[in-house]
Amino acid sequence: MRIGEVAERAGVSRRSLRYYEQQGLIEVRRSPSGQRLYEEDHVRRVRLIQTFYAAKLTSATIAELIPCMERSPSRAVAQRAQAVMERERGRLRVAVKELSAAVTALDELIDATAAHxxxxxxxxxxxxxxxxxxxxxxxxxxxxxxxxxxx
Incomplete structure (x- = not known):
């Protein structure tokens, strides 16, 4: 698959794909002429990366999780990645709780405003x-x- 097709299917720009490659978030084979060659798994991976970015994970944090996404990491790598995942999960749970409270407050404000x-x-x-x-x-x-x- 070529870069344009992956970009379109994953909902990102070509520039983003090149950035992900630079950051070590995806690995891409190259043709003999140097063109990037993507596989179906790249679309899934890029969507997952986008999900993590939306959750405010950094490229460096995502890079720490990569070994657990594609292969069986060593025990030490898996332990480090698990610690990162647990930390981020805790941060996200707090954020979800705060966002839920904000939605509830907005619902109450909307109801109060409608009554006035x-x-x-x-x-x-x-x-x-x-x-x-x-x-x-x-x-x-x-x-x-x-x-x-x-x-």
Missing amino acids: RPGPRSPRDSDPYGMVTGGSVEGEDPVRARVCSVT
């Missing part, structure tokens, strides 16, 4: 975004007229 949609507007209100700014309209619930603001 302003009713009929007074002619003296000039806010183009529909927020009541000139006080409540007669007969309107003043609590519903308030709009939540986030700072």
Whole structure:
């Protein structure tokens, strides 16, 4: 497989593939004329690398995991890689917990904001975004007229 096909199938640029090779994240055979020759496994590996990058792992960290992805590493290499994997898994679990808390807070804020949609507007209100700014309209619930603001 040629570089363009791998790049397209893996959803990365050709430049990224060359970078991954420079960083030792993928190994590529070359044709007698020097062209890179990729295999199906490279697509899977590049997608995995992209997943790790999305999780904020560095190239150096990913490189430490490579021996466990493709062959049976020595006991010492496997132990070092396992320590790295466990460290990163712990970091990711904390990040997932924090992101989950942020989603919950946003859900609550969205619900609270939806409950505060302003009713009929007074002619003296000039806010183009529909927020009541000139006080409540007669007969309107003043609590519903308030709009939540986030700072």
